[in-house]
Amino acid sequence: MKIGIDIGGSHIGVGLIEKQKILASKERNFTREDRKNFETTILRFISEMVDELLKENQLQIEAIELIGIAAPGTSSEGKIVKAGNLNLQNFEIISHLKKEFHNPIQIRNDGKCAALAEKAYGAMKDFDDCIFINIGTGIGGAAFLGGKLLEPKRYSGFEFGHMVVNQGGRLCSCGKQGCFEAYSSIKALKNKITQTLDMDSDISGQYLREELLKEDDLRIQEDVEVFLEYLKTGIGNLITIFEPEVVCFGGSFAYYEKNWIFEKLIEKLKQPNATFNNGELPSIVTAKFKNDAGIIGAVIA
Ligand SMILES: [Zn+2]
Structure with missing residues (x-):
């Protein structure tokens, strides 16, 4: 079982994934207020949404073999280096999340994540x-x-x-x-x-x-x-x-x-x-x- 997180320009989506199937998911939109302190909002949303998802599906965090993050803009070495749309710069997202989650965590540009899914299992597979x-x-x-x-x-x-x-x-x-x-x-x-x-x-x-x-x-x-x-x-x-x-x-x-x-x-x-x-x-x-x-x-x- 894995957890995929998609940080978009208008919302965050979190899904519980087995093989290429989303078994359960949550979505939460950003309000104008949320954008004022974006880093804190993103971390809080992820923490709350993962928690809810695990509870609703009667799972422990230890059952999760990987947490993957699809992030906007440029990510490198565990941080979002630059995401113009969200006005984020050098956001050390993984080291923050590691304080709460001891699972392996990876991060990659959101466009590339979506492309990999479509190439492996979707519209570009052939x-x-x-x-x-x-x-x-x-x-x-x-x-x-x-x-x-x-x-x-x-x-x-x-x-x-x-x-x-x-x-x-x-x-x-x-x-x-x-x-x-x-x-x-x-x-x-x-x-x-x-x-x-x-x-x-x-x-x-x-x-x-x-x-x-x-x-x-x-x-x-x-x-x-x-x-x-x-x-x-x-x-x-x-x-x-x-x-x-x-x-x-x-x-x-x-x-x-x-x-x-x-x-x-x-x-x-x-x-x-x-x-x-x-x-x-x-x-x-x-x-x-x-x-x-x-x-x-x-x-x-
Ligand atoms: Zn531009």
């Missing part, structure tokens, strides 16, 4: 050359060539969300301007749409997808068009660089599979010059495990 793009609060990802996860020695790498797609453009949480995720993350789309509709931006991803993103609502068309144009640019770049056999979308964008926006994206990617090898697209799929991919992948050794 392919060797894969690009995984996690689109949610930010944009992360991973690449596999010849079935092997590419892992640089320096930092995490594959920060797809922070490649510049518009020089001098929108300010990104990382401090640079014109980053991919400043235009094409679900958060960026949500901010624009709620602004256009003059609403509070504090709405759920489901409400955005099911209630606000109506195909016949003319007020939002321009915002969606900007989001999709940059998405086409970013993904077109990745296809041109890696020539993957498959591109797999994870994060909250995985839930857009049957949405009109997803179809529009495919149309755009097929346009002349969207990719170097004009219109010859790889397979485009969505994550089998949807938002659970991070939790499942967090415990892959």
